[in-house]
Amino acid sequence: MRVSLKDVAERAGVSIKTVSNVVNNYQHVTPTMRARVQQAIDELGYRPNLTARHLRKGRTGIIALAVPELGNPYFAELAGAVIDAAARHDYTVLLDHTRGEREQEVLVSQGFRARVIDGLILSPLELEASDLSGREDDVPLVLLGERQYDLPYDHIAIDNVAAAHAAVRHLIGRGRSRIAYLGARTDSANRPAHLRLQGWREALTAAGLPAPDELVGPTGGWDRGDGAEAMARMLDSGVRPDAVFAYNDLVAIGAMRVLHERGLRVPWDVAVVGFDDIKEGQFGAVTLTTISPDKEAIARLAVQSLLRSLGGSGEPVGRELTAEFRLVERESTLGRR
DSSP states (O other): OOOOHHHHHHHHTSOHHHHHHHHTTOSOSOHHHHHHHHHHHHHHTOOOOHHHHHHHTTOOSEEEEEESOTTSHHHHHHHHHHHHHHHTTTOEEEEEEOTTOHHHHHHHHTTTTGGGOSEEEEOOSSOOHHHHHTOOOOSOEEEESSOOOOSSSEEEEOOHHHHHHHHHHHHHHTTOOSEEEEEEOTTOTTSHHHHHHHHHHHHHHHTTOOOOGGGEEEOSSSSHHHHHHHHHHHHHTTOOOSEEEESSHHHHHHHHHHHHHTTOOTTTTOEEEEESOOGGGGSSSSOOEEEEEOHHHHHHHHHHHHHHHHTTOOOOOOOEEEOOEEEEOOHHHHOOO
16 A cells, blocks of 8 residues: 555654654654654655645646657756656656657647646747747746847756857867868858857957858758768868868768778868767777766756746746866877777
């Protein structure tokens, strides 16, 4: 049979209210009493009924996370961080992926699962501000990523321009001067690909280096195959960079494969920097230097923002929250030591 608060109270010799105060981590319980109740909880194996607790507050205890692609290691790792952050507040996370399609992002944002979730964390690629300006669903929404909407929803991102700038400065510091950017998109104004291209260009300009169009490699997507195709296309055109800054780690990994096939050594002939710090980049034949966004901080800020809205604090929403990043130096720019 399920152990109840009454069972714990009887074992500890205290009131049910005292047990409830301990379970809910209220501060006005003495350390001695808390230890006494905790001992009874451990002995009986009591587990709180989280469903009942949420229902008493008129909630489901579920939040949703919608990302473009769960098969992308960055989003898979971010999802894991969100699940961990939500669990610390006794919330379960419902995962969804939109395939980066505007229609799916609109459907998710307009609350097609509103009756089963308390809040939504959405990482959009194609969603426009007009899609959200008339949003009628009252489920709290938090936005992730670098799309800028100027709408009353908390938005969490890293500084993509500064991150790209740091990546290119690192390559310049390693003596590279013909630094290519792989992952450009012609339709990506105010989106990550555009912002990272901006950081690439600004860093080269600040160093007095050229940033010719021939060193910009557009891609149809941002997977390994897209990076391989862009790198092959650039080399086939006769352009020979001495370094590559890639939109993400997957593009970088694809590019490194082509460089290997063409007999170019990483990093001696061509140094490479990626973006996202996915686990795969740590275990290749040549480990990948990369920009590492603080995924745990992004997840923590997103969950905290939702809980803040659910708590009815009355504080304004629409904040721009920035998570930190760092450059992780590995063999693709340093070589083996």
